[in-house]
Amino acid sequence: xxxxxxxxxxxxxxxxxxxxxxxxxxxxxxxxxxxxxxxxxxxxxxxxxxxxxxxxxxxxxxxxxxxxxxxxxxxxxxxxxxxxxxxxxxxxxxxxxxxxxxxxxxxxxxxxxxxxxxxxxxxxxxxxxxxxxxxxxxxxxxxxxxxxxxxxxxxxxxxxxxxxxxxxxxxxxxxxxxxxxxxxxxxxxxxxxxxxxxxxxxxxxxxxxxxxxxxxxxxxxxxxxxxxxxxxxxxxxxxxxxxxxxxxxxxxxxx
Amino acid sequence: xxxxxxxxxxxxxxxxxxxxxxxxxxxxxxxxxxxxxxxxxxxxxxxxxxxxxxxxxxxxxxxxxxxxxxxxxxxxxxxxxxxxxxxxxxxxxxxxxxxxxxxxxxxxxxxxxxxxxxxxxxxxxxxxxxxxxxxxxxxxxxxxxxxxxxxxxxxxxxxxxxxxxxxxxxxxxxxxxxxxxxxxxxxxxxxxxxxxxxxxxxxxxxxxxxxxxxxxxxxxxxxxxxxxxxxxxxxxxxxxxxxxxxxxxxxxxxxxxxxxxxxxxxxxxxxxxxxxxxxxxxxxxxxxxxxxxxxxxxx
Numbered sequence: 001x002x003x004x005x006x007x008x009x010x011x012x013x014x015x016x017x018x019x020x021x022x023x024x025x026x027x028x029x030x031x032x033x034x035x036x037x038x039x040x041x042x043x044x045x046x047x048x049x050x051x052x053x054x055x056x057x058x059x060x061x062x063x064x065x066x067x068x069x070x071x072x073x074x075x076x077x078x079x080x081x082x083x084x085x086x087x088x089x090x091x092x093x094x095x096x097x098x099x100x101x102x103x104x105x106x107x108x109x110x111x112x113x114x115x116x117x118x119x120x121x122x123x124x125x126x127x128x129x130x131x132x133x134x135x136x137x138x139x140x141x142x143x144x145x146x147x148x149x150x151x152x153x154x155x156x157x158x159x160x161x162x163x164x165x166x167x168x169x170x171x172x173x174x175x176x177x178x179x180x181x182x183x184x185x186x187x188x189x190x191x192x193x194x195x196x197x198x199x200x201x202x203x204x205x206x207x208x209x210x211x212x213x214x215x216x217x218x219x220x221x222x223x224x225x226x227x228x229x230x231x232x233x234x235x236x237x238x239x240x241x242x243x244x245x246x247x248x249x250x251x252x253x254x255x
Numbered sequence: 256x257x258x259x260x261x262x263x264x265x266x267x268x269x270x271x272x273x274x275x276x277x278x279x280x281x282x283x284x285x286x287x288x289x290x291x292x293x294x295x296x297x298x299x300x301x302x303x304x305x306x307x308x309x310x311x312x313x314x315x316x317x318x319x320x321x322x323x324x325x326x327x328x329x330x331x332x333x334x335x336x337x338x339x340x341x342x343x344x345x346x347x348x349x350x351x352x353x354x355x356x357x358x359x360x361x362x363x364x365x366x367x368x369x370x371x372x373x374x375x376x377x378x379x380x381x382x383x384x385x386x387x388x389x390x391x392x393x394x395x396x397x398x399x400x401x402x403x404x405x406x407x408x409x410x411x412x413x414x415x416x417x418x419x420x421x422x423x424x425x426x427x428x429x430x431x432x433x434x435x436x437x438x439x440x441x442x443x444x445x446x447x448x449x450x451x452x453x454x455x456x457x458x459x460x461x462x463x464x465x466x467x468x469x470x471x472x473x474x475x476x477x478x479x480x481x482x483x484x485x486x487x488x489x490x491x492x493x494x495x496x497x498x499x500x501x502x503x504x505x506x507x508x509x510x511x512x513x514x515x516x517x518x519x520x521x522x523x524x525x526x527x528x529x530x531x532x533x534x535x536x537x538x539x540x541x542x543x544x545x546x547x548x549x550x551x552x553x554x
Contacts, residue, residue, distance in 0.1 A: 085444050088444040089443070092442065093438075093442035095438060099435035099436055099438070101439065111454075112443040112444070115443065115449050115453065164439070164443070165442070165443065168443050168444065
């Protein structure tokens with residue numbers, strides 16, 4: 001794979017289990033900085049499990065276990081001396097279903113800065129405004145910041161969740177099928193936003209929508225039954241896949 | 256033979272339906288009957304005592320020669336013991352709920368929760384004697400001037416009694432908060448405490464408030480503990496160290512004595528009972544409304 005970018009993540013022989021069931025098998029790959037990496041594959045192929053390993057959010061699931069190394073900027077995030085709280089501060093995440101807190105729009109975005117020590121006041125106001133602008137939501141909500149976030153549409157809620165994640169000023173943004181609950185117009189807005197955000201962030205997006213992967217990503221990984229089948233520049237994956245199974249999947253023969 | 260059997264089934268079904276309906280109606284009519292009796296005797300009471308005197312006079316002496324009918328001393332007694340109980344139960348109950356819902360492992364929770372709920376199953380008369388014979392002497396070592404009968408000791412014990420009510424209902428509310436909100440909090444680098452305190456508790460706020468109100472209404476209606484350990488002296492005071500009398504205790508006191516049917520002393524029971532009923536009914540309605548609002552949020 002040809003790319004000049006340095007690596008955000010270097011993953012080596014990553015295995016993982018939920019209880020006795022193995023979910024990932026010997027995954028090794030390099031994720032470039034300030035690029036969009038797409039992870040595709042049919043349901044249950046381990047793609048969500050994979051990105052949930054990158055911020056250790058799966059630690060919350062009882063019985064979850066990993067082996068192997070996940071180097072983030074050269075540091076193994078599963079090293080016993082690493083604090084998962086700090087990893088999650090540097091690696092933000094947006095989930096499949098928009099999950100705003102039942103609080104105001106402002107309080108949703110302010111949550112991260114507040115727990116990381118920003119005090120209420122002008123600095124916090126600026127942080128909230130900046131994040132909402134970066135998530136392309138500011139113009140729509142600037143006059144209703146103190147309304148409940150639950151009054152927003154699904155697409156707006158998902159952009160709010162992106163703004164909320166950005167407010168912590170992470171280095172990486174993980175997105176786990178962020179558009180699966182959204183209509184095509186809201187989806188297009190999020191994709192536009194991701195292309196804008198990759199100028200400053202490393203983005204990893206899990207998607208079951210191959211067109212989406214083709215439209216937004218620079219590199220793509222194809223997962224099947226917990227294994228990484230193929231990982232390459234997106235253009236190559238979609239025009240000239242090496243593995244037969246990748247070709248079958250992208251041409252719609254299964255999945 | 257099929258039709259016969261299904262016909263018999265239909266008759267049986269009808270009988271059961273009538274029986275069930277009867278059971279349902281029975282409890283409804285019992286409630287209505289109680290309310291009717293309360294109201295009837297209360298109206299009789301207010302033929303002899305004005306509502307203004309009842310609500311504003313500062314003396315409650317219906318059993319003495321110089322009769323005064325101000326409910327304020329009884330209200331203050333109930334208020335005092337309830338506030339003390341709630342001050343004990345709210346923090347402990349809420350913190351136990353946070354522990355159970357957010358910290359306890361899947362192995363520990365099913366052991367601790369029923370253990371806590373055992374507290375609610377202890378007969379209140381046992382709590383009463385626990386307050387009078389154990390807690391009061393203990394407190395008197397710290398506060399020598401405290402009377403043998405007082406509001407503090409039964410208040411604290413009542414608080415212990417209602418802890419499981421708060422912890423159990425609050426835990427249900429917190430457990431019902433979608434896991435996706437916790438994940439969102441953790442994904443921003445929240446600690447466990449931050450996720451619990453800043454996300455889960457606010458998200459479950461209406462359910463928690465409902466549990467508080469239900470516990471308050473339970474404390475207001477509690478009878479045996481205060482009857483045993485609080486003394487029986489209606490006194491308009493907020494001093495927790497002296498004997499007082501609650502509304503419930505007064506009702507016990509008069510019901511036990513040989514108050515002749517139809518006298519004004521007899522009618523006071525119903526006036527006080529109505530007052531108690533109105534307060535707890537109001538609290539239960541608000542609590543129910545809050546719980547429904549909570550359910551709507553996460554239905």
